[in-house]
Amino acid sequence: MPRIFSLLLLSALSAFTVQCFGQDKLPVGIVTSLTGPMAPPGKFQMNGFNLAAEEINGAGGIALGGRKYSIELKVYDTRANPAEGASALQRLATVDKVAVVLGELHSGVAAAEAPVAQDYSLPLILTVPTGPNLTEQGNRFLFRVNASNDQLNLALADFIGKQGWTPLSFIAWNNDAGRGGVNGMKKLLGEAKSGYVGYFNVGDVDFSSHISNIRASNARAVMLFMDEEPGSLAIKQIRDAGLKAQLIGTLAMGSDRFLKRLDAARLEGMVQYNAFPPNANTPRIRAFSERYKKKFGEEAHGFAAQSYDGLMMAAAAMQKAGTASDGKKLRDALASMEHEGVIGRIKFDDKGQAHPPVYVTQWCANGSRRILYPENLKADCGAG
């Protein structure tokens, strides 16, 4: 009898605690890289999710059926490893029983996660991977907030075409991303407008042979399909060799972090496509960048903005669908909704792909960036 009494007391107490001190938790699955080769971009992604979760919970959480719920992130480290990704998705669906999963950085890992999401009718919202094929698999539970490589290339090709920077040469990774990128650009620009194409293997650091060939080919511009590390080496070697061609870079080359690897003199004039100019004079971007800087003490990053928007959208979808457990209803809500995000208006097409604006930014002499594209958002040094 005393035991039953104490149990009753305990349950009464815990009910009281929940009523007074907290709300019910609503688990949301996150897949990202906390360790391994993708850990640095993983940090930006997590910053975006954490900021969004904090703001949602700070504003009272999500109201479902007359009750308020706060969001709790269930974070799994997939370490750029497809097997880890697939098993994390499985765990999130069966053990954590989340209603929606967001994140991932690596296209290869996302490709392994997507079928699992489909099997469990669990919406998966990608916020960083750019592999174009991901949204071409007919998977109705897969959504992507950020622009794919095809969308990025389309914007860049449009810009390059208008500038008349052809013939265009390439130095690219000798892998899927590099070869895919070059082929995509060639298709968009036309074979006649592309010059020398050089591929390098992961770990190569000497670009001198490409530079000789580009000089000999009289290319007007050089496109670098690679990430930060080889990018900084290639630019240094190109500038040191006195090659005058216009430099064109990727997403990774338009940040203050990249500037620290080189210097403003070597970068001046280079352009790159960009999904998120953190200093743009657009109210939504400005406000986000300020909140981000206040919380994390550094310049806002595109991966953070995309991830922030992803979680905000997921929360809005839960409100709209009136459920945090029915994956199918959530999917339908996501597929039909429109969201004014930090990166722009997000509306998924029938493949689950959003179409946020793609920018082209250019390095100024003082190490800041200006926005050159799209035309209607053009802005001078300090805005990019």
Next chain:
Amino acid sequence: MAQALLEQVINGLMTGSIYVLVALGMVLIYGVMHVLNFAHGVLFMVGGYLCHFFFTRLTGSYPLALVLSMAALALIGVAIERSVFRPLQGNLRNQVIASLGLILVIENLVIALWGPNALQLRTAATERLVAIGELRFPMQHVMIIALTAIVVAAMFGFLKWSKFGTALRATSQDRSAAMVVGIPVERVDMASFALGTALAALGGALVGPLFLVFPQMGDAPMVKGLAGILLGGMGSVPGAVIGGLIIGVAESVSTLFLPTDYRDSIAFAIMVAILLVRPRGLFGLRVRGEA
């Protein structure tokens, strides 16, 4: 075209010089101890990391950091010789396996200490540019070629005229006969290891500022250096120098005519072609213990 050719020859001489430094060290150790030290590439990499450490954390002087990293690597070389290769003396198979094991141990140790990401080593010498005609090269690029030339000349002088160099050559020609005439062969082993690893360190420390310092930076130089040794003739010091330079220049010049992805295959195609005509390499001699 002439300009591109000149540019590629100068580029090739630079990469070739790096291969020469690796090949010289390996050939010294092979000549004396008849061991192919496959861990030479990771020692090259450690040279780059130590130079980065001495430069950024201790001295702030690049030449001093260069010398310090060579000295440190010489000590590491002695330690490896004493602890790994000497106990396994006479058992070539185990020595090869041990040197492969060393790669894993050293590479992971470096990753544990410095992390997996590449480091930048920015020195004043790399930032300055030298003009040759219309072409421009970083100072470091030219310095690598010049320093390697000096080191090679010093090495030849040392082997030919110094007493210890003579002892080293004697040991490499016939170990037992060297012992008979009173040469301390174990000290010669140790010295050749110290010298060989110091040369690897020099390579790593020289190439670091030009590119990056990262855990895999020694892999390609080690394989190309080995190709240079085989091409020049196993155990031949002039062979290692010529072989390394041929591979460096050939792969650079080949990129003017072939897609750059074939660059690595060129080095080995040349090696295979020369070995078909001269199975012992360009300068290879019939060595003790071989058929």
